[in-house]
Amino acid sequence: MANSAALLHSLLSTAWTPRRRLDRASATRLAPSPGLSCRSSRPTRSVRPMASSTTAARADAAPPGLKEGIAGLYDESSGLWESIWGEHMHHGFYDSGEAASMSDHRRAQIRMIEEALAFAAVPDDPTNKPKTIVDVGYGIGGSSRYLANKYGAQCSGITLSPVQAERGNALAAVQGLSDKASFQVADALEQPFPDGQFDLVWSMESGEHMPNKQKFVSELARVAAPGATIIIVTWCHRNLAPSEDSLKPDELNLLKKICDAYYLPDWCSPSDYVKIAESLSLEDIKTADWSENVAPFWPAVIQSALTWKGLTSLLRSGWKTIKGALVMPLMIQGYKKGLIKFSIITCRKPQAAIEGEPEAASPSVE
Numbered sequence: 001m002a003n004s005a006a007l008l009h010s011l012l013s014t015a016w017t018p019r020r021r022l023d024r025a026s027a028t029r030l031a032p033s034p035g036l037s038c039r040s041s042r043p044t045r046s047v048r049p050m051a052s053s054t055t056a057a058r059a060d061a062a063p064p065g066l067k068e069g070i071a072g073l074y075d076e077s078s079g080l081w082e083s084i085w086g087e088h089m090h091h092g093f094y095d096s097g098e099a100a101s102m103s104d105h106r107r108a109q110i111r112m113i114e115e116a117l118a119f120a121a122v123p124d125d126p127t128n129k130p131k132t133i134v135d136v137g138y139g140i141g142g143s144s145r146y147l148a149n150k151y152g153a154q155c156s157g158i159t160l161s162p163v164q165a166e167r168g169n170a171l172a173a174v175q176g177l178s179d180k181a182s183f184q185v186a187d188a189l190e191q192p193f194p195d196g197q198f199d200l201v202w203s204m205e206s207g208e209h210m211p212n213k214q215k216f217v218s219e220l221a222r223v224a225a226p227g228a229t230i231i232i233v234t235w236c237h238r239n240l241a242p243s244e245d246s247l248k249p250d251e252l253n254l255l256k257k258i259c260d261a262y263y264l265p266d267w268c269s270p271s272d273y274v275k276i277a278e279s280l281s282l283e284d285i286k287t288a289d290w291s292e293n294v295a296p297f298w299p300a301v302i303q304s305a306l307t308w309k310g311l312t313s314l315l316r317s318g319w320k321t322i323k324g325a326l327v328m329p330l331m332i333q334g335y336k337k338g339l340i341k342f343s344i345i346t347c348r349k350p351q352a353a354i355e356g357e358p359e360a361a362s363p364s365v366e
């Protein structure tokens with residue numbers, strides 16, 4: 001174990017030295033997801049983000065092994081993450097240039113939730129605050145329990161990982177929230193909920209796992225109640241310039257390596273998300289690039305991985321988690337190049353749906 005830990009330390013610190021000044025947008029995650037090819041698209045032409053792909057565009061065409069891989073990854077890595085970082089499996093939100101200690105990081109993760117709610121202008125007055133919430137890709141339910149507490153709302157979460165489902169429910173019981181927050185294994189692309197059920201539809205860093213972004217947003221819109229707010233915080237690639245048909249070859253190459261190593265499906269741009277939301281007649285569509293605001297987070301994750309506890313836990317956790325840690329430098333490169341963007345996209349389902357207007361969420365835009 002000591003030799004392996006030393007080797008891992010050497011690989012991690014060679015690739016990513018914490019003392020080295022990192023680009024402000026150097027955000028990534030320890031945990032990879034199951035691998036596919038990466039393609040780019042021209043956002044002005046099609047909402048199918050990865051253009052010619054036959055697999056990325058169809059709801060029933062998730063690449064073989066993708067869901068199982070994601071489930072396996074989070075089954076394997078969630079315990080390690082919780083033991084070091086706690087119940088929130090998402091980035092912190094920081095002021096630009098902020099230097100942060102470990103306790104600041106935990107606060108920054110809560111701040112990420114609050115910033116997303118504020119950006120989307122979710123009401124918190126007793127009449128209009130959300131009373132029903134779905135947390136799509138909930139990790140171990142940190143956001144769900146926070147939102148259930150904040151609003152006194154009923155919160156339902158879905159994940160692909162059975163280990164996360166069990167842990168989410170156990171934490172809800174420990175925190176006295178079993179009647180408010182419940183978690184189950186289910187696919188975000190085929191949610192086990194009726195139409196129009198939730199006042200707030202929440203997806204914090206799960207969209208990047210979805211092989212079909214259009215189906216993903218369609219499902220978010222389908223389960224949203226008329227007038228409900230939809231919040232997506234996710235990794236994107238940069239928007240293409242009007243003169244561009246695709247990302248540059250070196251960018252495509254970098255994304256491909258990240259996809260291969262992290263087992264990620266095709267990415268899309270913030271513009272692609274906006275076009276999908278528009279195609280579904282969603283309203284008040286807003287987006288922002290928060291790459292600068294998450295910059296301090298991943299250097300801190302690397303530092304925590306380079307401690308004795310981090311290294312030995314990593315070694316015990318399994319190959320998928322180790323592979324994710326070793327590939328982090330490629331993500332840093334992506335942020336340095338301005339290729340990878342930490343993005344928020346918010347919108348609202350029209351009230352019109354309850355007044356006999358056409359249904360907002362249509363299954364396809366092409």
Ligand SMILES: C[S@@+](CC[C@H](N)C(=O)[O-])C[C@H]1O[C@@H](n2cnc3c(N)ncnc32)[C@H](O)[C@@H]1O
Pocket residue numbers: 070071074087088089090136137138139140141142143158159160161164186187188189203204205206209210
């Ligand atoms: C990085 S974690 C996000 C955790 C959580 N939202 C948080 O903020 O703590 C990504 C989550 O997305 C879930 N996920 C990925 N693909 C999914 C899918 N197709 N359906 C449901 N959940 C999915 C994973 O199981 C995992 O729980």
